[in-house]
Amino acid sequence: MEWKKYWDLIILIFLSLLLDLLIFYFPDTLMRKALGLAFVLFFPGYTFITALFPEKKELDNLERLALSFGLSIAIVPLIGLGLNYTPWGIRLNPILASLTVFNVAFALIAIYRRDRAVEPWIPWITMDRLKEELEWEGSSKLDKALTVILIIAIITSIGVLTYVISHPKPGEAFTEFYILGPGGKAANYPTQLRVGQNGTVIIGIANHEHRNVTYYVQVWLVNLTWDSSTNTTVIHGMYPMPGWFNVTLPPVPVNIEGNWTPQFQTNYTFSINKPGKWQVWFLLFKDSEPKLPPAPPDGNYAETDAKNLILQAVNGTIQSLKLNVEVRK
Structure with missing residues (x-):
């Protein structure tokens, strides 16, 4: 077997396997990004067309090039659609494995069919063949100029x-x-307590802001109702709870592969000394914390400007979380 007859397919197999190694060991390199683009937009269509039409007379070079790109754009989504109905789903590793198997399998089929072709198509770029393909000698000056412009544009x-x-x-x-x-799960929240009984939750924060951020967390005990006649929230009681804190976190990337891991978590234990239906509000602020008015004698901030924090949290203009707690005697 003359391996020069299959140089393109052998290189394609090598590059497909090389990309797998780059993704696992050098994921941030420019070579991985450039090779990944060809891996998705060119390799699948090229191997498929070469396996389907091994004879030189069946297609010319420009048709093969165009079909390689066009079929790649059609093949890759179909593979993704198939993976969507498997246990693996549309994730990096299954997509990478599927495309690698597809490229290598059809490259081997193309090698087999090219070996048995009467007049096989073998890509080999020379200046003479390039001029012949572009019909350079018989072209007018205008056509030559347009060809050069097209090449520059590409x-x-x-x-x-x-x-x-x-x-x-x-x-x-x-x-x-x-x-x-x-x-540590989104379940079994302390939503029913007795007066003075401790309840514990885990507060978690992850910074995806692309910069270092200092976070401030305030915790408020709130009693409020909804006035349907005026479509407004009425705050009856608003008391600061102990345990406010701040933390500075570096940015972390969003990990869509593998298991989710927290960046920052802390236990928060609280108790409520008054019976009734309460809401525990966790308010999150970035970089700076809003100043509070002087503390009222009874500690109830409901009649101060601090109530705007809860109103903004209710309206969604402040990042916040709420826990409904019923306290019994």
Whole structure:
């Protein structure tokens, strides 16, 4: 077997396997990004077309090139659609494995069919073949100029695409703020307590703001009702609870692969000394904490400007969490 006859397919197999190694060991390299683009947008269609049409007379070079890109755009979503109905789902590792198997399998089929073709199509770029493909000698000056402009446009597009891939726009900036039950799950919250009985939750924060952020957490005990006649929230009682804290966190990337891991979590234990139906509000502030008015004699901030914090939390303009707690004697 003359391996030079299959140089393109052998290189394609090698590059597909090389990309797998780059993703696992060097995921942030420019080579991985550039090779990944070809892996998705060119390799699947090229191997499929080469396996389907091994004879030189069946398609010319430009048709093969166009179909390689076009079929890749069709094949990859179909593979993703198939993975969507499997236990693996549409995730990085299953997609990578599926496309690698597809590229390698059809490359081997293409090698087999090319070996048995009467006049096999073997890509080999030389200046003479390039001029022949472009019909350079018989073209007018205008056609030659347009061809040069087209080539420059293609090279420029590839350069711009490479720059965009190597300098991706940062994702949306946001902060994860959550509370969990004492078991570390979103269940078994202390929603029914007796007067003076301790309840415990876990407060969690994760910084996806692309910068260091100092977070301030306030905890308020609130008694409020909804006035349907005026469509307003009426705050009857608003008391600061002990345990306010602040923490500075560095930014962390959003991990969509593997198991979720917390960035910052802390236990928060509280008790309520008055019976009734209460709401425990956890308010989150970034970089600075709003100043509070002087504390009222009875400790109830409901008649002060501090009530605007809860009203904004109710309206969703402040990042906050709420826990409904019924306290019995």
